[in-house]
Amino acid sequence: MNVEEGGITVDVPEARDGASEGTGGGVFFNPTQELNRDVTVATLRAYREREPRTATYLDAMAASGIRGVRAAAEGYDATCADVDADAVDLAERNLAANGLDGEAVHRDVNALLYDEGPFDVVDLDPYGTPIPFADAAFANGRNLVCVTATDTAPLCGAHLASGIRKYGAVPRNTDYHPEMGLRTLISALVRTAARYDKAARPILSHVSRHYARTYLELESGARAADDAVEELGYVDNCEDCLWREPTAGLIADPVDACPVCGGERVLTAGPLWLGPVADAEFARAVRDRVTDDMGEAKRARKLLATVARELDTPTHYDQHRLYKEWSEPAIGMEAFVERLRAAGHEASRAHYRGTAVKSSASIPEMREAVLGDGA
DSSP states (O other): OEEEETTEEEEOOOOOTTOOTTOSSSOOOOGGGHHHHHHHHHHHHHHHHHSTTOOEEEESSOTTOHHHHHHHHTTOEEEEEESOHHHHHHHHHHHHHTTOOOEEEESOHHHHHHHHOOEEEEEEOOSSOOHHHHHHHHHHEEEEEEEEEOOHHHHHTTTHHHHHHHHSSBOOOOTTHHHHHHHHHHHHHHHHHHTTTEEEEEEEEEEETTEEEEEEEEEESHHHHHHHHTTEEEEEEETTTOOEEEEESSSOOOOSSOTTTOOSOEEEEEEEEOSOSSOHHHHHHHHHTOOTTSTTHHHHHHHHHHHHHOOOOSOOEEHHHHHHHHTSOOOOHHHHHHHHHHTTOOEEEOTTSTTEEEESSOHHHHHHHHHOSOO
């Protein structure tokens, strides 16, 4: 069937009853990832203005080739790679049907990157974890590595052993589990890039619909890589009173008991990326390059506006959980954030969910600011 997306038309396989991404044979197309692809295209537009020499784009897991076709429509020299011959044929037909230059190749992407790299932009959008492709991407990426991870349960600590194996970190299943997953992913990618004396810094990231997506700008040099690694660390989290504290460094020093409530149910997670997950100015530039021909334009603009305003604090709070702890009925999110700001605290909504809030205030300070009871 034909699908129109972002001003181009591609032929994609019809969904089979009971089929899901990554299962069974045939080429897979995921319509629910249109937001991801729309944001990707807007990012490619904004990044070319940031780095005008950026020209080559690798769609590492092409499937129907829709990512590569949309990149080619933006003027990128696109290569669509896949290990499935049917996927390669389909991507090639979709490039030709839209009158676009580009190449579809039947190759394992790791081998392709080492044989034909470097590519200015490498886009990893696999089913599940991207880690098997990360070394080749960072070794042979020049400017930007774009990464999607759909294995959110291991990333956020719900499947702890799997998260430890795949990402070389200890993620924890907390109230801020979407952010835990994103910071676990970025940590693993930053450490991978550092092995090749490259700094990988996220200039845009978001978590949406059971996946995490991050765009990492590369800078070569051992010193730059060391500086990026210095933004890794650990977070201690009390499950009783919700206290949490980030600590920079690769040597964990977990506390024995919560310094606020004295409870012993303290989880330590890491190494996590503790730095900003986005560059606010770049996020605004990406938002400005979302166009009305994108099917998810409204959602993309709202998402990017929230990301641009989001504080850089390493964790967020769930407002409903806070009010549950306080045994009080919750007020509206905008009013909640405004009360925090009026009390002199930095505060913002966070894009991870509708009730997510970031603030420089401690939990007692937040309670005082929004309830005013001095408790």
